[in-house]
Amino acid sequence: MQEDFHYYATxxxxxxxxxxHEESLDxxxxxxxxxxxxxxxxxxxxAPAIAATTQLQLExxxxxxxxxxxxxxxxxxxxxxxxxxxxxxxxxxxxxRYLHKYRLICGPNGDLVKKTVELAKNRSLQSAGIAMxxxxxxxxxxxxxxxxxxxxxxxxxxxxELTGETGEVKITFRHNPSAPDDLENSIYTNSLRQRxxxxxxxxxxxxxxxxxxxxxxxYRYMPAWDEYRLTVKDxxxxxxxxxxxxxxxxxxxxGDRADFEIDRYDQDSVSVYEDRIREILGRRRLxxxxxxxxxxxxxxxxxxPDFDLDKYQDxxxxxxxxxxxxxxxxxxxxxxxAQKTMVSEAIYRSGxxxxxxxxxxxx
Amino acid sequence: xxxxxRIRDILLGLIMIAIAGVMFLFQESVYxxxxxxxxxxxxxxxxxxxxxxxxxxxxxxxxxxxxxKGVILLDxxxxxxxxxxxxxxxxxxxxxxxxxxxxxxxxxxxxEAASYGGSWKLKMFHGILDLSMALICIVxxxxxxxxxxxxxxxxxxxxxxxxxxxxxxxKLVYIP
Numbered sequence: 001m002q003e004d005f006h007y008y009a010t011x012x013x014x015x016x017x018x019x020x021h022e023e024s025l026d027x028x029x030x031x032x033x034x035x036x037x038x039x040x041x042x043x044x045x046x047a048p049a050i051a052a053t054t055q056l057q058l059e060x061x062x063x064x065x066x067x068x069x070x071x072x073x074x075x076x077x078x079x080x081x082x083x084x085x086x087x088x089x090x091x092x093x094x095x096x097r098y099l100h101k102y103r104l105i106c107g108p109n110g111d112l113v114k115k116t117v118e119l120a121k122n123r124s125l126q127s128a129g130i131a132m133x134x135x136x137x138x139x140x141x142x143x144x145x146x147x148x149x150x151x152x153x154x155x156x157x158x159x160x161e162l163t164g165e166t167g168e169v170k171i172t173f174r175h176n177p178s179a180p181d182d183l184e185n186s187i188y189t190n191s192l193r194q195r196x197x198x199x200x201x202x203x204x205x206x207x208x209x210x211x212x213x214x215x216x217x218x219y220r221y222m223p224a225w226d227e228y229r230l231t232v233k234d235x236x237x238x239x240x241x242x243x244x245x246x247x248x249x250x251x252x253x254x255g256d257r258a259d260f261e262i263d264r265y266d267q268d269s270v271s272v273y274e275d276r277i278r279e280i281l282g283r284r285r286l287x288x289x290x291x292x293x294x295x296x297x298x299x300x301x302x303x304x305p306d307f308d309l310d311k312y313q314d315x316x317x318x319x320x321x322x323x324x325x326x327x328x329x330x331x332x333x334x335x336x337x338a339q340k341t342m343v344s345e346a347i348y349r350s351g352x353x354x355x356x357x358x359x360x361x362x363x
Numbered sequence: 364x365x366x367x368x369r370i371r372d373i374l375l376g377l378i379m380i381a382i383a384g385v386m387f388l389f390q391e392s393v394y395x396x397x398x399x400x401x402x403x404x405x406x407x408x409x410x411x412x413x414x415x416x417x418x419x420x421x422x423x424x425x426x427x428x429x430x431x432k433g434v435i436l437l438d439x440x441x442x443x444x445x446x447x448x449x450x451x452x453x454x455x456x457x458x459x460x461x462x463x464x465x466x467x468x469x470x471x472x473x474x475e476a477a478s479y480g481g482s483w484k485l486k487m488f489h490g491i492l493d494l495s496m497a498l499i500c501i502v503x504x505x506x507x508x509x510x511x512x513x514x515x516x517x518x519x520x521x522x523x524x525x526x527x528x529x530x531x532x533x534k535l536v537y538i539p
Contacts, residue, residue, distance in 0.1 A: 064368075095418045151423040195429070197419060224424045 001140045002213050005239065007032040007307050008292030010132050012299055013243055016269040017250030021302040023125055027250075030129025030332055031136075032307050034080050037336065041309075045316050047324075051333040051340075053080045053130070065148060065198045071356035073203065074147040078104055078355060079343035080130070080336075081137050082146030082204060085110035087350035100352045101152050102225060104145040108138040108241070109262040112346060117249045117260045119342055120335070126328065127335035128253050132246050134339065139242035140212045143223050143231060144205040147354050150197045154224035155207045161186055162218040162232065171219065173209060181210060183284055215239040215281040215288055236281045243277060244270045372529035379522035386515035390508040397514045398454065402444035409437025452504065458513060459500040466493030492520070 010031040014024035037053040055063065055076060063069055078084055085107030094102065113135055120131035145152045159171035173190040181188045191206030205212045211219055211233070218234045244265035252260040270277065273295075280291040296304050312328040324330045347355040386397075412433030420426035446454050469490030473483040496513050503509040 091422075094422070098419050098422075151419045151426070154423065154425075156424050195432075197415065222424050224426075225422075226424070227422055228424055 001136055002287060003032055003035075003307060004287045004289040004292055005136060005140075005215065005242075006035060006133055008289050008296055008304065009243060010129070010136070010246065011304055012292060012296045013132070013246040014128075014250055015296065015299040016247045016266070016273075018254050018256060019125075019250065021300045024296075024300070025304070026125040026328070027129040027132065029307065029311070029328075030126040030335070031133040032129075033309075033332060034130055034133040034336075036309055037332070042333075045313060045329065047316065047329065047333055048337075051336045052076055053336050053340075060200050060203075063200055065196075065200060067353075068356075070148060070198060071354060073200075074104070074347075074355045075340055075344045077146030077204060078106075078347065079146075079340045080134055082106035082141050082144060083110065083112050083116065083134050083138050083343065084145075084347070085112075085138070085142075087112070087346060087352065098151065100354055101145060101147060101149040103350065103352060104147050104149075104347070104354065105142075105152060105225065106138055106144055106146065107142040108135075108238075108245070110138070111262075112343060113138055114260060114262050115342060115346070116339065117252065119338060121253055121260075123338070124331040124335060126332040127338070128250065130332070130335045130339055131249065131253075135246060135249060136242045139238040139245075140235070141205055142238070143226075143233070144208070144212070146204060148198045148200055148203045150195065150199070150202045150224070152223075152225045153202045153204060153207060154193065156222035156224075159208070159211070159219055159221045162220060171211075181286060183286065211235075214286070216284045236278065239281045240274075240278060241265060243281075369529040372525050376522040376526035376529070379518050379525070383515040383518040383522070386511055386518070390511040397511065398443060398446050402440050402446075404440070405436050405443055406440030409433050409435070409440050412436060455500050455504055455509065459497045462493045462497035462500065462513075466490045466495075466497060469493060 007028050011024045011028035014027045015021070019027065034053045037051065038056045038059060039049045039052045040056055040059060042049050042052055053076065055073070063073060065073075082104070083106055084104045087103050089099075089103050089105075091099065091102060116131050116134050120127040157173070159173070161169040161171055163169055169186050172185075172187045174187060175192050176189060179189060188209040188211060190209035191201045193207065194201040196202070208221065211217055212235070215235050218232070218236065220230055220232050222228065222230055244267070247266035247270055248257075248264055249260060251257050251266060276295060280288055280295065283291065293304050316324060316327045316329040319327050319330070325334060341358065344355040344358040348358040410433070412429060416426065416430040416433055420429045423429075443457070446457060467490070469486050473486035473490055496517065500509060500513060
């Protein structure tokens with residue numbers, strides 16, 4: 001997912017859940033900041049690097065792929081962008097080494113989604129934003145894992161876009177990093193195939209390019225892990241569920257509901273706007289930010305400022321050390337460390353060392 | 364690539380150049396070393412690829428190609444190991460086959476990369492270089508020490524590439 005959903009759509013979901021304009025801005029800022037809070041940013045701020053929620057391209061180029069490096073990568077990507085659906089999933093005839101990777105495949109409505117939302121309860125708005133990012137990505141990034149793996153994250157080369165009721169368009173991939181995706185001619189950029197199991201190029205959905213990040217697209221392909229079965233990814237439907245689930249989850253966080261249950265979606269607030277939301281999700285373009293922004297401003301009657309990475313940095317830098325935790329970024333860091341610890345520990349407790357050995361209270 | 368990996372690659376490149384220098388100087392006596400090194404590398408690569416197939420890639424979409432690759436590499440390794448007792452001209456023919464095959468594959472990859480709009484010039488250069496080495500082997504087939512010279516030249520070329528790639532930041536398409 002991109003800024004259009006993590007920032008603007010999350011703002012809309014927060015408004016529909018009952019948060020105020022200012023609270024919704026804090027939540028959506030935090031949700032978007034998850035995609036930008038790299039070690040580079042944290043080092044610049046003098047903040048703990050352990051709180052990193054993403055890795056920049058240049059950081060990934062320097063990332064080691066020995067066991068310690070893979071554990072570091074997995075802690076970040078599995079905790080914030082590819083939340084595993086089932087850490088105890090099983091497949092016959094597979095080796096333990098294979099299953100450890102297979103069990104990290106991301107998907108919605110797993111136990112860890114519930115734990116993520118419950119972890120954010122009674123915490124800061126920043127924690128709520130982090131949880132909304134993680135939850136939304138379980139829908140967008142499903143079928144890929146947040147750890148480098150050829151046998152999981154590779155795909156067959158044949159991708160087909162499903163248009164209308166019966167229309168099909170063959171998708172062409174290229175590896176040109178400077179060329180934007182060409183929607184008109186169905187030409188997209190993806191990462192190069194690397195035959196090394198632990199190559200950094202085999203992390204996440206690189207082999208499918210940015211297709212999982214576009215709300216409008218429906219496509220068919222063959223993932224490496226599913227025994228030659230074709231998978232249909234229906235992003236407009238999945239993104240709608242993601243949006244409805246975010247509203248449901250935030251109603252729990254705000255205190256409107258006593259419990260958070262998986263596979264439950266808000267109908268009361270969202271159904272009123274269903275046509276509008278589906279229209280935004282289904283429109284074919286690289287970014288839906290403008291439409292989500294307009295929708296959000298209609299909901300609140302307020303102006304939604306553009307996302308500004310530097311907005312809260314001075315506040316954090318200038319705060320004395322004993323007050324840093326009270327700043328916006330300080331609260332984000334606490335929420336990020338809590339989320340990373342919770343997910344990494346759950347992976348470790350399942351007998352899987354791909355996120356390292358994690359003790360309660362530390363990651 | 365970490366700083367340590369860069370330093371390691373630069374040191375490895377320098378060692379490879381030094382080995383190539385020794386080969387140029389003692390062409391007759393290092394002949395068997397080339398064969399042994401090639402054999403060990405191919406055999407190790409083949410075995411590790413086959414083990415990877417059976418432990419990880421067996422159920423993967425398109426995973427059987429990994430098994431084929433492992434078997435072919437292992438086969439190359441065993442075949443190369445048996446070449447120590449045969450006339451050197453066969454070794455030269457073997458080098459011709461390897462370089463011609465590698466060159467053809469690189470040219471095909473360059474064509475594929477160009478069709479994707481990606482970087483193809485370096486691949487094309489590799490392909491042409493490999494085919495040129497195969498051609499040199501054929502032209503000088505009666506001069507048996509030519510295999511050593513070609514191998515040493517290949518080492519120098521790989522070493523330079525390793526050092527260059529260790530010193531630069533690689534632009535890549537990375538989408539997590």
